[in-house]
Amino acid sequence: MSTQATETEAIKRSVTVxxxxxxxxxxxxxxxxxxxxLAKYSIDAGESGSAPQTxxxxxxxxxxxxERTKNGEDLKWADVIAYEPPHRFVxxxxxxxxxxRPRTEVEVTFSDEGGKTLVELEHRGWERLGERAGEARExxxxxxxxxxxxxxxxxxx
Amino acid sequence: MAxxxxxxxxxxxxxxxxxxxxxxGPRAVGEIADELPVSRPAVSQHLRVLKEAGLVTxxxxxxxxxxxxxxxxxxxxxxxxxxxxxxxxxxxxAMAEDERRxx
Numbered sequence: 001m002s003t004q005a006t007e008t009e010a011i012k013r014s015v016t017v018x019x020x021x022x023x024x025x026x027x028x029x030x031x032x033x034x035x036x037x038l039a040k041y042s043i044d045a046g047e048s049g050s051a052p053q054t055x056x057x058x059x060x061x062x063x064x065x066x067e068r069t070k071n072g073e074d075l076k077w078a079d080v081i082a083y084e085p086p087h088r089f090v091x092x093x094x095x096x097x098x099x100x101r102p103r104t105e106v107e108v109t110f111s112d113e114g115g116k117t118l119v120e121l122e123h124r125g126w127e128r129l130g131e132r133a134g135e136a137r138e139x140x141x142x143x144x145x146x147x148x149x150x151x152x153x154x155x156x157x
Numbered sequence: 158m159a160x161x162x163x164x165x166x167x168x169x170x171x172x173x174x175x176x177x178x179x180x181x182g183p184r185a186v187g188e189i190a191d192e193l194p195v196s197r198p199a200v201s202q203h204l205r206v207l208k209e210a211g212l213v214t215x216x217x218x219x220x221x222x223x224x225x226x227x228x229x230x231x232x233x234x235x236x237x238x239x240x241x242x243x244x245x246x247x248x249x250x251a252m253a254e255d256e257r258r259x260x
Contacts, residue, residue, distance in 0.1 A: 013242045017253045027253040035252035036245065098177075119249075121242060 010124035017117045021110045024117040025086035028108060029057045032065070043077075043095060044069040059083055065091060078106065086110055093123070166210035171195055172203045176226070179213060183225035 017024045027035065033054045039045055044052035044067060052067040055077070063080040077095035082088065091106040104125040111118050167173050171193065178189055186204065190197040204224055207213045214227045 011242060013246055015246045015250050017250050019253050024253050028249060031252070035248045037248055041241065041245070098180075117253075119246070121246070123242065 010122050012120070012122050014118060014120040016113060017119055019117060020115075021112050021117045022086040024119055025110045028110075028119070029059055029085070029089065032057045038067070042067050043075045043097065059085065081105075082107075166206050166212060169203070169206075171199070172207055175200065175203055176207065176212065179224060179226050183223045185218075185221045185223055187221075189224070 019027075033056070036042075036055050038055060039051035042052050042055070044050070048070065050070070052069045052075075053072075055065065055067045056074075057063075057065045058080060061080055061083045063083065064076050065078040065080065066074045066076045068074055075095075075097060076099060078091035078093045080089060081092050082090035088107070088109045090108075092103045093106045094103045104123060107122045107124070109120045111120075167176060174193055175189055178184060178192060186197055186200055189204075190200040193200065195203075204213060204215070208215060208224075211227055213224050215222050215224050217223075
């Protein structure tokens with residue numbers, strides 16, 4: 001059983017990529033459509049069972065990250081609240097058709113490490129979802145309902 | 158793992174719709190059924206699956222059963238997304254390094 005602390009603790013991930021900081025940043029942002037597993041992790045995949053056309057990361061503060069479905073509909077995943085190429089960006093995260101939900105925050109930083117690039121991600125703000133205790137974390141978890149469905153189909157096939 | 162049960166439980170369209178409804182607060186079976194094109198017994202069955210998956214809890218209020226989301230079950234889902242980022246990172250790393258090799 002999860003404790004309260006675990007539930008609200010930030011998710012952290014890091015990876016060292018064998019390329020320049022600039023290239024790593026561009027790949028993560030402008031070229032997100034080339035690597036994000038859309039067939040598995042997208043709203044369209046959840047609703048229709050197959051991948052959307054693409055995902056677009058608008059590289060500026062105030063921009064958005066959104067997927068374009070097969071029907072040409074744009075569905076928002078996040079608002080870009082900080083965009084500082086090639087070192088950092090921050091997203092206000094809620095990949096869902098329901099946009100009036102509590103949001104979590106995703107920060108990704110890129111730093112040089114002897115010619116390679118250390119990429120660090122922090123997904124935080126779970127306590128915001130937990131403030132309404134009985135309905136805790138629903139905003140995020142359910143925002144990914146489609147992601148889960150896509151995953152479930154893959155996992156069970 | 159409980160999160161797998163949760164993921165499997167949410168693999169069904171109707172159960173996702175029920176889960177969505179409960180995000181806005183606790184509800185009785187009848188209230189849930191009113192907004193869905195399925196019968197009340199079917200809703201009860203889906204609620205049972207969600208409950209077994211740790212996603213919802215029920216309590217009695219007189220003769221009514223009130224359902225709400227279970228924060229512990231949702232904690233398991235958060236754990237699941239921990240894995241999700243690992244996978245996304247692996248795909249990202251492969252792409253970033255592949256491009257470099259390709260010049």
